Amino acid sequence: MKNRKTNKLKIINDPIYGFITIPNSLIFDIIEHPYFQRLRRVTQMGLSNMVYPGANHTRFHHAIGCMHLMQKAVQVLRNKDINISDEEANALYVAILLHDIGHGAFSHALEHSIVSGVSHEEISLKFMHALNKEFNGQLSLAIEIFEGKYHRKFLYQLISSQLDIDRLDYLKRDSFYTGVTEGNISSDRLIAMMNVVKDQLVIEEKGIYSVEQFIIARRLMYWQVYLHKTGLVAENTLVNVLKRAKELAIKGVELPAGKALKYFLYNPISEDNFTDTILKIFAELDDYDVMSAIKEWVHHDDFVLSSLAKMIIHRNLFKIEIQNEPFEETYINKIYKKVTENSIIKTADLSYFVLSNKIKHQAYNTNEPIKIYTKKGKLKDIAKASDQLNLRALTKPVIKYYLCYPKKTQLV
Structure with a gap:
């Protein structure tokens, strides 16, 4: 035939x-x-x-x-x-x-959690060079x-x-x-x-x-x-889930995860060591790996990891306040106190549950x-x-x- x-x-x-x-x-x-x-x-x-x-x-x-x-x-x-x-x-x-081939699972979440100092643009370029070798310089x-x-x-x-x-x-x-x-x-x-x-x-x-x-x-x-405020909360929660998982992995705690995600959790990944071998492992990592791992982490013994994982899986997200001025330190401390007094959240873990940051957008930049x-x-x-x-x-x-x-x- x-x-x-x-x-x-x-x-x-x-x-x-x-x-x-x-x-x-x-x-x-x-x-x-x-x-x-x-x-x-x-x-x-x-x-x-x-x-x-x-x-x-x-x-x-x-x-x-x-x-x-x-x-x-x-x-x-x-x-x-x-x-x-x-x-x-x-x-x-x-x-x-x-142009976007270097985006990790859930787009920007990996850049701010388990991969440090390597942007998706840099990873896109690494993919392009790898493909260029395969396609004989085309x-x-x-x-x-x-x-x-x-x-x-x-x-x-x-x-x-x-x-x-x-x-x-x-x-x-x-x-x-x-x-x-x-x-x-x-x-x-x-x-x-x-x-x-x-x-x-x-x-x-x-x-x-x-x-x-x-x-x-x-x-x-x-x-x-x-x-959007709810999208911001979800994105921050996802980043914190992955950060917590990375923190536990570094301490040697066993975490259920697929092979590719496990590699990124248990190994320090940065611009300096992002080799072609790591690129191949990165190419196996996608949204499915992250979400299936988070589903497993719902049942993990670590309170912080399981709590944050439940928030994503059940869409039971944090409350969010947005304003044009920075929040006063006294107000943030008041929230800290309220959270620690009314829960079993430890002071050392507060940064996972009380998040304060800013967002910036410029619709048009006259420099370009x-x-x-x-x-x-x-x-x-x-x-x-x-x-x-x-x-x-x-x-x-x-x-x-x-x-x-x-x-x-x-x-x-």
């Missing part, structure tokens, strides 16, 4: 964009690779589904969507006589496809663009800037899956208005209102979705401006080109302070 050839020019049906085509066999083979397939098991929005039940889409969804939008962007720019070679176009598709240009080292800067801006392809997909996608319509940007319109002037990615003047809507949508999505290309051939920062007064206000960072602590019913 003859081997049947695999059809590598597949079509994927996406709920947002409809049919997405895979442009060539290299892209197909990267998507088929186990490193990329892991993204099917990493949620795009962490524990946001505790607030928005529909937010169960994955990093895989997002990466494929980005690749699709990048194909559109390349076509638009080529139609405007911007010279982009086939090699450069393909490098853009690879770079945007792999990813070299993609890596050069991803790192911002390629001489044509606008290609890097398509990957990473204030109006990049990544943001155009995640705002629209997260809006769709959460049902928060305020984030539903017109990615098609924004891409159609793209151009390149003096090696800079710009938006033509007639697209100014779409850019305004994009910046305002980003602000609304951050405060309404990404930094979105440039509007006027009909007179001038380049203007959107903040100055726009007659929308709100836009100037959005250039200022907004800082809020939060305090989480157990509800009365959680004090035992």
